[in-house]
Amino acid sequence: MTVVHLTASTFYGGPERQMLGLADALPDSVRTAFVSFPEGGRCAAFLDVVRDRGREAVALRADFPRLIRVTAELTATIRELGCEILLCHGYKANLLGRVAARRVGVPAVAVSRGWTWQDRRVRAYEWLDRRHLRLMDHVVAVSEGQAARVRNWCGVPAGRVSVVRNSARLGAFATTEPARGRLLDFFPRDSRVSRVVVAAGRLSPEKGFGVLIDAATAVLKADPVAGVVIFGEGVLRAELEQQVRARGLTGRVVLPGFRDDLDSLLAAADVVTLPSFTEGLPNVALEASAAGVPVVATAVGGTPEVIADGETGYLVQPGRPDELADRLVQSLKDGALRARLGNAGRARMQRLFTFDAQAAAYLDLFARLRPSPVAV
Secondary structure, three states, X not given: OEEEEEEOOOOOOXXXXXXXXXXXXXXXXXXXXXXXXXXXXXXXHHHHHHHHOOOXXXXXXXXXXXXXXXXXXXXXXXXXXXXXXXXXXXXXXXXXXXXXXXXXXXXXXEEEOOOOOOOHHHHHHXXXXXXXXXXXXXXXXXXXXXXXXXXXXXXXXXXXXXXXXXXXXXXXXXXOHHHHHHXXXXXXXXXXXXXXXXXXXXXXXHHOHHHHHHHHHHHHHHOOOEEXXXXXXXXXXXXXXXXXXXXXXXXXXXXXXXXXXXXXXXXXXXXXXXXXXXOOOOHHHHHHHHOOOOEEEEOOOOHHHHOOEXXXXXXXXXXXXXXXXXXXXXXHOOHHHHHHHHHHHHHHHHHHOOHHHHHHHHHHHHHHHOOOXXXX
């Protein structure tokens, strides 16, 4: 069987790691290929990794708004690849992938991670996507919370929705002294920072980083050797930097941008935090837990399916910097507590969030959509 992932990738991030992790976990009888819209050439960041891993990768030449041209090229591409299942990631892949899959005569499956509401343009496309999902052959939701949205907001019948959770890459994380040193080097030498809170994600409204900066005022006052690092890029960078200056947090709250060594930097953190207003099933929470680092996060979307409150970390309400600050301070000041939460988090990942389990769920779905036998 040949499975093709269709995406509009602009960097090698969490969803891309999930796609490759699934490909690696599937049996050799399932051939996996990757196709991306060009995104102004930015798709190379992901497709180069795909090729380095020995897998087929195709960058389309045409792109939106040339709908006729891109749909024709996509149809020809998946036909040439021998696609039998098309897994679509994101609204562009869903909308155009479904048309191409129909022309080739193969099922189109949307992988639904949630909606960002990043800006007016994205909100319009996501509105269209939510109304389009019911036309897909099947929808895979990455959490129970997202599955409920797909059923209730989008009107997709329950029989065409499956939950296949994101997975943690348990072997990808190791705390090392160099990584800890790199993390501390983001702060000025005279800052005295020795305990670090890490956050990572797109710098856009739904991620709640403005709430984290508000919380940091209380955290850094309560813990004079604490610092906060927010990794990522996005439309809110200038606004967040101005907020840091206005709160008098310069040098103790830093925004170093996007990093391709986030694995080791997460593992070197004392606490990882996700102050989001919305999530599907957050990769950062999975990966921090896999690294044995406690997580303080908002109880939104699928996050409560990852973080067991009081057992592997803490859950707080979104938009409440006071609650966020209280749990961060509690975690930072108690090393024994951090160790207990981190160890429990890693054990939870090993028990519930493995790529082997993800692959088994997809194999079952493939068998239902394409009844021809899939060897395991």
